[in-house]
Amino acid sequence: MFDFKLTPSLQETQQETEKTRGRVYDLIVLGGGPAGLTAAIYAGRARVDTLVLAGSLPGGQPANTDVVDNFPGFPEGLEGPELVRRFQSQAERFGCQIELEEVVEVDFFSRPFTVRTHRATYQALAVIVATGASPRRLGVPGEDKFFGRGVSACATCDGFFYRDKRVAVVGGGDSAVIEALFLTRFAREVVIIHRRDELRATQIYQEQAFANPKIRVAWDTVVEEVLGDQTVSGVRVRNVKTGEMETIEVDGVFIYVGMDPKTELFAGQLDLDEWGYIVSDHRQRTNVPGVFAAGDVQDPLYRQVVVAAGTGAVAAMEVEKFLGEYPKSRIDKDVSTACCETEL
Amino acid sequence: MxxxxxxxxxxxxxxxxxxxxxxxxxxxxxxxxxxxxxxxxxxxxxxxxxxxxxxxxxxxxxxxxxxxxxxxxxxxxxxxxxxxxxxxxxxxxxxxxxxxxxxxxxxxxxxxGRAELSTEGVQALAELSEPVHIQVFVTPTCPYCPPAVMLAHQMAISSPMVRADMIEATEFPHLAIKYEVMGVPRTVINETTHVEGAAPEPMVLEKLQEAVQGA
Structure with a gap:
């Protein structure tokens, strides 16, 4: 009944030392999920001097995933944390330095590029942005006020606190339905609030949900406000077809309405599309020569571990090429103009 | 077994x-x-x-x-x-x-014996003149919880004024109720202030100072 997980966060972080101060890395990888760690594996193996800034929650989304069932080579599936732990030890085997630091600022205007964390400032000739995506919020009144106190984005974390209570799950995709099913272990009633008239989730999960007597679905419905005084007492919802407003009484709200790319730090420096994803070409290049993007941060469509890993590998191979063409001695004067002429 | x-x-x-x-x-x-x-x-x-x-x-x-x-x-x-x-x-x-x-x-x-905190963090903790008790509520199925626990423990290791507990909420439901835990991680500092989620070091430090000053 007990399991014991060793997540990648066990890696020891290092203080700013003489070694890192004033040092210019070949490559800094921002992000410690499948894309970032695969980039690190490829770069490290190609003897590119690489620093990975993995953030305080390393491992990316698989670190929060029970089982990854579709990563090739693991016919039985594998626990998400274990999968990324293996990614990480592979990157370390090739000599990559991995720090659990959260990036607070980047400067891609001047070279070498500068990346600041709340611990230290680092510089590199090339950067791979693989910061991934984070759960989208609803953006309605009451949501922020109650986040962590009745509004949650993690059913496996917080389900326990809703024993014999009523909860709402907002969303209609796989995550929403899987977590609604999970919550029936604790809650006495689970209301899935979905803006359309059919679920987007895989058929097998839909069937399980419809067969579960604790689950009901509020169709064509969106949340307008999370209600409550000290604790959550309900949600005010609107039927998108009839316009009718209604209050659903619940003690907790779990939000699974998709993901947003983590790109706030790059606005104004990298080209973003209208949804905030980094615009990259098929060689994972961004609009700034020497800055590449990989994984979910530039992928609104697939968001799979294997795809993220693939784009990470491409980005690292492109970095190698970039560094070959523009070695340290030339990078300041030549790169800004010259490499923009290479065809996309 | x-x-x-x-x-x-x-x-x-x-x-x-x-x-x-x-x-x-x-x-x-x-x-x-x-x-x-x-x-x-x-x-x-x-x-x-x-x-x-x-x-x-x-x-x-x-x-x-x-x-x-x-x-x-x-x-x-x-x-x-x-x-x-x-x-x-x-x-x-x-x-x-x-x-x-x-x-x-x-x-x-x-x-x-070495905590891995920022220079500012170490300095702020060194200036503490009264005891600080940090309680981090967790569940074993919460991937966001270890960073909050590890940060609290590092603060304890860094400063003799700070002690820090991990509390597994499902085993101490009465404490979860007492501290109004509806989500984890929830970090309670000196009974008075709290932080939701795996907050970065500067934010926890700020709350810690708030707790000390408010006392």
Missing amino acids: PLLNEEITAQVKEQLSDLEGPVRLVMFTQEFECQFCAETRQLVEEIAALSDHVTAEVYDFVADQNRAAEWSIDKIPAIAVIGAQDDGVRFYGIPSGYEFTSFLHAIKTVSS
């Missing part, structure tokens, strides 16, 4: 192979063992067997109440992770699931 499977055992052994100093895992249970007390004791004993630097000491919360008081243990199962001195690092409830990572991290950090 061992709690740790062969694969995890091998990883733990490797993680503990470069410990710098001795670590005592001071564990409190009682004769009629509480929920998960037996497993917590077994976990501590299994881990101690994997490193020459780690020793397990098991005490009875009732029979050894003086010792419990000495280590400021007020509920069980409890583990005090003790290095060269007592840094105030405690685990209440079994550190299983994702919290196993926090537990090994605590052993390693206590062993080295």
Whole structure:
């Protein structure tokens, strides 16, 4: 009944030392999920001097995933944390330095590029942005006020606190339905609030949900406000077809309405599309020569571990090429103009 | 039957192979063992067997109440992770699931005696003139929880004024109710202020200073 997980966060972080101060890395990888760690594996193996800034929650989304069932080579599936732990030890085997630091600022205007964390400032000739995506919020009144106190984005974390209570799950995709099913272990009633008239989730999960007597679905419905005084007492919802407003009484709200790319730090420096994803070409290049993007941060469509890993590998191979063409001695004067002429 | 499977055992052994100093895992249970007390004791004993630097000491919360008081243990199962001195690092409830990572991290950090905080963080903690008690509520299935626990424990290791507890909420439901825990991680500082989620170091520091000033 007990399991014991060793997540990648066990890696020891290092203080700013003489070694890192004033040092210019070949490559800094921002992000410690499948894309970032695969980039690190490829770069490290190609003897590119690489620093990975993995953030305080390393491992990316698989670190929060029970089982990854579709990563090739693991016919039985594998626990998400274990999968990324293996990614990480592979990157370390090739000599990559991995720090659990959260990036607070980047400067891609001047070279070498500068990346600041709340611990230290680092510089590199090339950067791979693989910061991934984070759960989208609803953006309605009451949501922020109650986040962590009745509004949650993690059913496996917080389900326990809703024993014999009523909860709402907002969303209609796989995550929403899987977590609604999970919550029936604790809650006495689970209301899935979905803006359309059919679920987007895989058929097998839909069937399980419809067969579960604790689950009901509020169709064509969106949340307008999370209600409550000290604790959550309900949600005010609107039927998108009839316009009718209604209050659903619940003690907790779990939000699974998709993901947003983590790109706030790059606005104004990298080209973003209208949804905030980094615009990259098929060689994972961004609009700034020497800055590449990989994984979910530039992928609104697939968001799979294997795809993220693939784009990470491409980005690292492109970095190698970039560094070959523009070695340290030339990078300041030549790169800004010259490499923009290479065809996309 | 061992709690740790062969694969995890091998990883733990490797993680503990470069410990710098001795670590005592001071564990409190009682004769009629509480929920998960037996497993917590077994976990501590299994881990101690994997490193020459780690020793397990098991005490009875009732029979050894003086010792419990000495280590400021007020509920069980409890583990005090003790290095060269007592840094105030405690685990209440079994550190299983994702919290196993926090537990090994605590052993390693206590062993080295070096917390990994920012220069500003170390400085702010050094200026504390009154005691700070940090309680981090977690569930074993919460991937966001270990960073909050590890940060709190590092603050305890960095400052003699700070002690920090991991509290496994499902084993202490009355405390979850008392501290209005509806989501984890929830970090409660000196009973007065709290932080939701795996907040970065500067934010927790700010709340900590708020708690001290508000007192």
